[in-house]
Amino acid sequence: MPQAELLSPASKSLVRLRVNGTDYPLEFEPRTSLLDALREHLGLTGSKKGCNQGACGACTVLVDGERILSCLSLAVQYEGREITTIEGLARDGELHPLQAAFVEHDGFQCGYCTPGQICSALGMLHEFRDGLPSAVTPDMAAHAIEFSEAEIKERMSGNLCRCGAYNGIYEAIREAAGSEVAP
Ligand code: FES
Ligand code: FES
Structure with missing residues (x-):
C-alpha cells in the first residue's frame, strides 16, 4: 500500500x-x-x-x-x-422508577458508574421478564426465575462501583423491580 x-x-x-x-x-x-x-x-x-x-x-x-x-x-x-x-429514561419530567429508587436508596456516591448501573439494571429486568437464565439459575428449564439476591448480584456483577455503593444499588434494584420498569 x-x-x-x-x-x-x-x-x-x-x-x-x-x-x-x-x-x-x-x-x-x-x-x-x-x-x-x-x-x-x-x-x-x-x-x-x-x-x-x-x-x-x-x-x-x-x-x-x-x-x-x-x-x-x-x-x-x-x-x-x-x-x-x-x-x-425519564418521561415528562418524571424519573424512571429505577432512577428514583437509586436516589431513594443512596445507590451512588460520586455517580460515575450510575448511568451504566441503571441501564444495566433495566436490561437485567428485561432478562427476568423474558425468562433468560444466568450462571446461578438453579433450574435452567424453569418458566419463572426467582428474583433472588444471588441472581441480582450475579447479573449485575459486570457493573463495578469504585465507591462501593453496592448495598444501595442492590436495594434500589429490588424496589424498582416491583414497579413498571419497561422503558
Ligand atoms: S467503559 Fe465500557 S466496560 Fe468500561
Ligand atoms: S458511585 Fe462512584 S463509582 Fe459508583
Missing part, C-alpha cells in the same frame, strides 16, 4: 442512529465505538468511559431493550436499532 494511503485519514461513513426516540444522521470513521458516537458526536455524556475495554460496565446502554457495552461496540453496527441511554 502506498505510504500516502497509509497516512490518509480513514474514510467516513454516513450512519443514521436512532437514540432515545430521535434519528440522527452522523458521519464518522467506521472504527468509531458506539460510546464515542454517543459522547463525542451526539453530546450524550451520560454514558461513561471508565475502562474502555469491557471491564467496568460504566458505558452500558440498551439496544432494543438489551444491555450492551457501548465501548466494545462499533456504532455502524447499530443503524436502524433503538438505542436507549440514561438520558432517555
